[in-house]
Amino acid sequence: MSEIPGRYHYSAVMMGTRVELQLAAHQPALARQVFRQIKWLEDLLTVNRPDSALMSVNRAAGAHPVVVPPPVFSLLWRAREVSFSGGCFNLAIGPLVRRWKIGFSGDAVPPAEEIAALLPLTDPHAIRMDPEAGSIFLTRPGMSVDAGAIAKGYMADRICDFLQAQAVDHALINLGGNIRVISPPGAEGWSVGLQQPFAGPESLLGSIRLSQGSVVTSGVYERYFVHQGHHYHHILDPRSGYPLDNDLLSVTVISPHSIDGEIYSTQLYGMGLEKGCEWLATQTDIEGIEAIFVTRDREVIIPSQRQFCFRPASR
Numbered sequence: 001m002s003e004i005p006g007r008y009h010y011s012a013v014m015m016g017t018r019v020e021l022q023l024a025a026h027q028p029a030l031a032r033q034v035f036r037q038i039k040w041l042e043d044l045l046t047v048n049r050p051d052s053a054l055m056s057v058n059r060a061a062g063a064h065p066v067v068v069p070p071p072v073f074s075l076l077w078r079a080r081e082v083s084f085s086g087g088c089f090n091l092a093i094g095p096l097v098r099r100w101k102i103g104f105s106g107d108a109v110p111p112a113e114e115i116a117a118l119l120p121l122t123d124p125h126a127i128r129m130d131p132e133a134g135s136i137f138l139t140r141p142g143m144s145v146d147a148g149a150i151a152k153g154y155m156a157d158r159i160c161d162f163l164q165a166q167a168v169d170h171a172l173i174n175l176g177g178n179i180r181v182i183s184p185p186g187a188e189g190w191s192v193g194l195q196q197p198f199a200g201p202e203s204l205l206g207s208i209r210l211s212q213g214s215v216v217t218s219g220v221y222e223r224y225f226v227h228q229g230h231h232y233h234h235i236l237d238p239r240s241g242y243p244l245d246n247d248l249l250s251v252t253v254i255s256p257h258s259i260d261g262e263i264y265s266t267q268l269y270g271m272g273l274e275k276g277c278e279w280l281a282t283q284t285d286i287e288g289i290e291a292i293f294v295t296r297d298r299e300v301i302i303p304s305q306r307q308f309c310f311r312p313a314s315r
């Protein structure tokens, strides 16, 4: 991300990643409130600790419904709807994520029969949600929901809502590469860097200029391990139970809201380049969704570029 003089940077390590807030004015008290809110949302949504709202749903799998706070309910409702679409995004992917442990200590290729045995526990139709009660019931023992693919985007949107309610109109929030920006009318906007696959955050493929909206990437290089020369990354194919294998290193989605960027980056990654481009061309009713595909041979493909300007890095 470019450093623009006169902007104030605040950062913290949270959720195993760097969270960064940039504001146009020196507002440390506001920055503290932002980090507190992120912590609060993380405490609701994490599955990496036993005591979150999401984990109380998972612990009650096969036993009883659990009432969750309204933000958790609405996020899971949306994620469950998307999981019915037939794409690769699946809220009920938890048992496979926990078994593979990709990017965490102890990650290894599970025996094929174990993967096959877990697949029936990842059926999103077995997630029952009651809007009246605000409760969620995972109807089979051993099921679990995982918000890893959407939590950061959801948080970025909530933080922008909060900032706008505080009359802040010029800010960037970066949750480990999941970015949302706001700018006042007429401002030049923000320059958001697009990371080179398998390189550090400073090594850029190029940058995007954006005044409002979100930039989210799903890629094979964020969390992975290598076993016998094979690369196993953290986006799993709910049909096979194995990491998705296709022609892409990453998909970046530019969208008004970060939650949509999260959902569509995972869905488009699952479709691969050709189907992804075809799908994007048919989605004239989904407002403002744009994508940048990076192929395995590091070609950058941008099907359209209506609302942002991509500048390749000079080599």
Ligand code: ADP
Pocket: 088, 089, 090, 091, 093, 097, 146, 147, 148, 149, 150, 152, 178, 217, 218, 219, 222, 223, 234, 235, 236, 237, 238, 262, 266
């Ligand atoms: P990052 O956390 O690096 O931004 P993503 O947003 O692409 O990555 O989400 C990857 C995470 O989503 C995985 O670590 C896992 O928790 C979860 N996940 C893996 N496969 C799926 C899937 N098919 N559908 C939904 N979530 C998934």
Ligand code: MG
Pocket: 148, 149, 150, 216, 217, 218, 261, 262, 263, 265, 266
């Ligand atoms: Mg995501």
